[in-house]
Amino acid sequence: MRTMSYRDAIRAAMLEEMRRDPAVVVFCEDARFWTMPTNGFVDEFGPDRVPIMPISEEGFTGAAIGAAMTGLRPIVDYTISNLMYVAWDQLVNHAAKNRYLFGGQTSVPIVFRAAMKYANATAAQHSDRPYPQLMNVPGLKIVVPSTPADALGLLKSAIRDDDPVVYFEPLMLWGRKGEVPDGDHLVPIGRAAVAREGSDVTVVAIGDAVPAALTVAEHLAGEGIEVEVIDPRTLVPLDTAAILDSVAKTGRLVVADPAHRTCGAAAEISARVAEEGFDSLRAPIVRVTAPDVHPPFSPVLERLMYPTPERIHAAVRAVLRNASTAATAAAAGELIGR
Amino acid sequence: MDTDLQLDALRRMVRIRRFEEAAMSIVRKGQGIAGSVHICIGQEGAIVGSCLALRREDYMVGYHRSHGHPIAKGADMGPLMAELMGRATGVCRGKGGSMHLADFSVGSLGETAIVGAGIPQAVGAAYSARVRGTDQVALAFFGDGAANIGSFHEGLNLAAAWNLGVVFVCENNLYAMSTALADTMAADSIAARAAAYRMPGIEVDGQDVGAVHEAVSAAVERGRAGGGPTLVEARTYRYRDHAEYGTLDLGHRAVEELEQWRTRDPIDLLRARLLDSGVDVALLDQLDADVAAEVAAAVTFAKRSPMPAPEELYEDLWATPIEPSPRRDAVPVAGAAR
Known part of the structure; x- marks a missing residue:
C-alpha cells in the first residue's frame, strides 16, 4: 500500500499509463502550470505528447476525436468542468456518437477529465456537476471516483477503455489522502463499491457525498443504527444490481447527490429501485440533492446547497421512521422541492 | 495531370455524378431512401481533384x-x-445514412451533419500521424458556410500553431443552404483568412479538376514534408437545391446563374480536354458505360440487401460493452411493508 492524495492518484494514473502506452497523450490548457497534475509531464514525454493548448475547447476536443479515431488515446482535461460546455458539440454530437453513426468502424478512446470545482466560491460558471446531463447521452461512460484508490484505478481503466469515458473529479477531494494498492491497480468501470456495510438503511452517495455519508454512518453506529454506504463510482453503466442487493437487505434508500435534483443521477437511481426493487422498500425513497438553483457566489448561500452530513443524517432518520413522502422530503432538507 | 490521371479523375467524377443521379431517382420514386439527401453535383472537380492528391492511407x-x-x-x-x-450492408450498417458516410478502409474518417465540426477532427488525425511517426496527411472538406463557424477558426489556428500536415479544402459553392455568401461575409475571399493563421491561402477554379489537383498536391507535399497546413478555396457551384425536396427550387438563385455555371461543368471540361489531347471518344464512351454498370450494380446490391434486424438497434454503441453485474440471491426483507 502507498498513501497518496486524490490529486496525486490522478497524476500517478496518467504517468503510469503514459509510460505503459505511447499512444496516450494529454490535451490540457496550461498543462505545465504548477497546480496541474500534469505539471512536469512535458519533460518526460515531450511536446508532441503534451502539446501546448490554445484556449480552444471545441477545437482541441475535435482534435482529440480525430486523434482517437486514428490510433491515439487522448486524455482531455477541461480543468474546470464547466469548460466542457464550450465543447458540447464535439463531446455530445461526435465523441459519443461517431462509433454508432459509423456502424462500429471506429472507436473514440478518450478520457475527458473534468474537475468539479463547486463549494469553492467561484459562482455558477465555475461551479458545476455536469454528469447528469451526460448520463442522458448514450455512448459515454461516466465515472465519479471518491477515494484516491478509486481515482487511480478508475483513471487507469478509463485510459485503457476503448470508449469515451468522462471522468468527474470533485475538486474538494483532491487534497484527501488514502491508501492505494501497490502495483498495477485497476478498478473496473461499471462496478459499485460498498464503502461501508450496514443493515438498516442504504445510502447511495456520489462523489464528495460519499465521505459525508460515511461521517453520518459513523455517527449513527454509536446509536446502533447500521448504515450501508454504496458508492456507485460509475454512473454509466450504473451497477444497478449492487444497489438493489443493498436495498433488498436494508429496505430503505437515501440517495445523496451533489448535482441538481431534476433528471439527476439520484432521480435515475431512485427510479430503478422503484421499478425493480419496489417489493424490498419499507419506506419511501429520499433524495438528498442540490436544489434546482445555480450555485451562488456567497459561501453563506452556497453551503446550503449540497448534501451535507446534516442533511443526509436527517434523511436517514426520516426513512427509519417510515415517514410519508412529504415528511421525508421535508426532513431531507428544507430547500428540497423549491 | 497526365492522361492516365485525367482518365482516373474523369472516372471518379462520373461515378459521383451517376451515383447521385441514381440516388435522386430513388428519392423521387420513393424507392427507399429516407430522410434528407444533399447532392454535390457540380462540385465533382473540387472533390476529385483533392482526393487524387492523397494516398489511400x-x-x-x-x-x-x-x-x-x-x-x-x-x-x-x-x-x-x-x-x-438504410440497409444492413450499408458502409455504416444503416446507422449513419446520407450525412455520415465513412469508410475507414480508404481513410475516410466520416462525415458530420454539424457544419464545420469535421475540421478540428482532421487536425487531430494529422496530429495523430505525427505522434505515431507516420507521414500521413489529413484533408478536411467543408463548405463556404463553415468558414463562419468557430470550429473553422479553432481548427486552422491549431493546425498552424502545431505546424501539422492538414489541407483545408473549402468548396465554396457561394451558398449556405439558400443564404448567399456575400450576405454573411464582409470579405470576398475565404482563402484570405489563411493569412490570419500564417498559412498559405490559395484560390483555385473548382471546376478545373486539374487546377484543383495541382493546388492540393502542392499543399499535400508541403504538409507531408513538415511544412504545415494550407487553406485551399475551390470556387465551385451546386446545381441542385440544398437538399432534395422533390422539386428543384433555386430559391434566391437566378436560373441564368445556374446555366452560366453549367457551361463550365467539371466533367464536360475534362472530357473536352481529353478529346482535344487526342484521346479516342470511344474510350470515353466506354468509361461512361463502365461507370453506368458499376452504379447499376451498386443500386442492385443495395436494393437486394436485407434491412437491419431489430437487435442491431443496440449494436455498435460500445467498443467495450460492460456486462451488468449479477444480482446476489436477494431475499426480500422480512416484514417489508408491502
Missing part, C-alpha cells in the same frame, strides 16, 4: 454534402448506396 473528413468524397477516395459504391437506403 491519408485521412479525409467530409461534411453533410459528401456522397462524392468517399467515392473520390476510392470507396466501394455498393455499401455507400446501401447506407443511403
